[in-house]
Amino acid sequence: MTATTIARAWMVRRADGMVLGFTDHDASLTFEGIRFLPDHGMSARALVQATGLSVDNSEAEGALSDDAITEKDVLAGRWDGAEVRMWEVDWTRVASRRLIFAGSLGEIARSRGAFRAELRGLSEPLNAARGLVFHPRCSARLGDSNCKRILTGATFMTEASIAKVSDGSVLGFTAFPAYGPGWFERGNILVLSGKAEGLHASIKDDVASPGGRREIALWQALGILPDIGDRVRIVAGCDKRAETCRKKFDNFLNFRGFPHIPSEDWIMAPQTGGRRG
Incomplete structure (x- = not known):
């Protein structure tokens, strides 16, 4: 590739399978079964890529348009977590290209008919908390695989x-x-x-x-x-208390909290909360 024939192209794929392609070239490009349209709905800032496992840092921005990324779809969360890939490509010979970014869309902000989306690299999941948190209230999300409460019927x-x-x-x-x-x-x-x-x-x-x-x-x-x-x-909602789990949802068997864990006051000043041992 030569500097005068390099263009950038990026693909966004939603969880429902919808795929959009964009490029900063003045004509459409096609490769990997995707048509990349020029100046159509989204542009990307220069990537800041680090070595090691640091999260790549960049943003994508553009106009909200009826035939590309609509305001309604953004508000409904249909673009949350969408897969993103970006290439540098020789527009005279698209087979000559290199992938420079792979990740997903993060936080999306909108203002005055436009949007700005955070790009998250493949190492972003490594920032997520792991392990069990010891807390009096439940750590599960109502209805998830840990909670196991099926929220169907008129009760919930x-x-x-x-x-x-x-x-x-x-x-x-x-x-x-x-x-x-x-x-x-x-x-x-x-x-x-x-x-x-x-x-x-x-x-x-x-x-x-x-x-x-x-x-x-x-x-x-x-x-x-x-x-x-x-x-x-x-x-229905849940305040994650043991009593709520037992009485409202009849699901205490799957409660993921520790209701009998000593309070912070007891740990710091045991004489005010009872005796040790």
């Missing part, structure tokens, strides 16, 4: 139509099934219809009122506000 999830949207983060319902107050706190909500379909959020507060009225407050407003009448699915 329901669907309802939105009757009111306040401040972007509070959803009101007028014909809600009978659940106790706070049943859905720390749970999650998924929009099933309308322009916000596919978006999800974590639930902060769940307030029940007489007559089947209910208000659910989200920790953060949905990126695209749902409309009145849109359907949502709401899943």
